[in-house]
Amino acid sequence: MAGIKVTGWGIAVPEKVVTNDDLTATLDTNDAWIVERTGIRERRVGGTTSGLAIEAGQKALDKAGLTPADIDMVVLATTTPDAMVPGTATTVQNALGINGGAFDVNAACSGFVYGLVTAAGLAAVGARRILLIGSDTLTRITDWDDRSIAVLVGDGAGAAVIETVEGESDLLSWNLNADGSLKHLLYCEHGGFLVMDGKEIFRKAVRVVVESAEKAMADAGLGVDDISLFVPHQANLRIIQAACQRLGISEEKSAIVIDRYGNTSSASIPLALVDAIDNGRVKPGDTLLLSGFGGGMTWASAVLRWGG
Numbered sequence: 001m002a003g004i005k006v007t008g009w010g011i012a013v014p015e016k017v018v019t020n021d022d023l024t025a026t027l028d029t030n031d032a033w034i035v036e037r038t039g040i041r042e043r044r045v046g047g048t049t050s051g052l053a054i055e056a057g058q059k060a061l062d063k064a065g066l067t068p069a070d071i072d073m074v075v076l077a078t079t080t081p082d083a084m085v086p087g088t089a090t091t092v093q094n095a096l097g098i099n100g101g102a103f104d105v106n107a108a109c110s111g112f113v114y115g116l117v118t119a120a121g122l123a124a125v126g127a128r129r130i131l132l133i134g135s136d137t138l139t140r141i142t143d144w145d146d147r148s149i150a151v152l153v154g155d156g157a158g159a160a161v162i163e164t165v166e167g168e169s170d171l172l173s174w175n176l177n178a179d180g181s182l183k184h185l186l187y188c189e190h191g192g193f194l195v196m197d198g199k200e201i202f203r204k205a206v207r208v209v210v211e212s213a214e215k216a217m218a219d220a221g222l223g224v225d226d227i228s229l230f231v232p233h234q235a236n237l238r239i240i241q242a243a244c245q246r247l248g249i250s251e252e253k254s255a256i257v258i259d260r261y262g263n264t265s266s267a268s269i270p271l272a273l274v275d276a277i278d279n280g281r282v283k284p285g286d287t288l289l290l291s292g293f294g295g296g297m298t299w300a301s302a303v304l305r306w307g308g
């Protein structure tokens with residue numbers, strides 16, 4: 001069966017920076033609380049899910065040295081599609097000039113890992129090159145008068161070109177999980193705003209991230225010392241720190257961008273990964289542990305060898 005490797009990557013974030021201090025103009029909050037309780041200092045706000053996805057996707061194609069004609073399939077992980085119908089992936093496909101299939105994956109903040117595994121499945125049945133994008137504009141479904149959510153979210157996108165390889169896959173292991181009985185913990189009705197039981201999500205998130213990360217490492221036949229970089233979903237710095245502590249991974253081995261971008265849902269893992277790559281923290285042969293969790297609840301981990 002064909003395996004996969006990542007050959008291109010890119011991100012896009014809106015230009016507009018909103019700092020914690022900016023939020024205090026309209027919300028009963030303060031920089032000290034937000035930094036201490038979440039690790040967030042600022043976030044990017046603006047754009048559309050398709051617009052950010054197109055920009056990130058084009059950068060990933062350029063990095064891979066490919067043209068749109070080389071891509072068979074667009075897989076867009078998003079929980080904030082431009083519209084109910086059509087899927088936002090088709091807008092991205094058309095704008096980039098790709099002649100292939102295109103569909104959205106909605107697994108909330110686990111979406112990028114779900115998308116990665118979906119891409120590997122498509123490769124296994126014959127797709128040659130897949131453009132995987134995580135793009136979200138959570139600020140569009142946020143009540144800006146609700147301080148329990150408004151301080152947390154940001155907009156952005158991250159993309160990866162996934163190519164088929166003969167022989168061993170760079171995707172060493174994966175696990176995807178869901179528990180729909182927990183949907184009341186984080187949801188957004190049609191036309192409404194995000195509603196979250198932050199405390200309960202926090203508690204569950206640490207447990208499920210640790211469980212699924214440990215399972216993914218075991219399935220790859222690896223121990224925690226074999227992991228070069230932990231790339232977690234960026235929802236709260238304290239969740240990342242607690243997960244690191246329980247997994248036995250030092251914080252220095254983690255990719256953290258929540259301070260700059262807040263929670264960008266499906267985009268947060270690729271934003272963190274590309275930041276680590278750009279800062280020279282990822283070398284060929286490195287072993288990456290990706291782990292996401294979010295509304296559903298869903299949670300997902302994957303171990304990815306970095307081919308470079």
Ligand code: UT7
Binds near residue numbers: 033109151
């Ligand atoms: O993407 C995946 C889904 N999302 C998550 O993973 C989020 C998980 N949860 C969290 O990150 C945290 O639970 C939050 C950041 C949402 C909240 O942090 P917390 O430490 O659980 O705070 P809390 O809700 O227990 O609130 C503590 C206090 C409360 O005041 P009292 O009752 O102690 O007087 C809140 O009213 O902080 C108050 N508070 C705020 N104060 C200033 C809540 N939000 C704010 C705010 N600014 N924005």
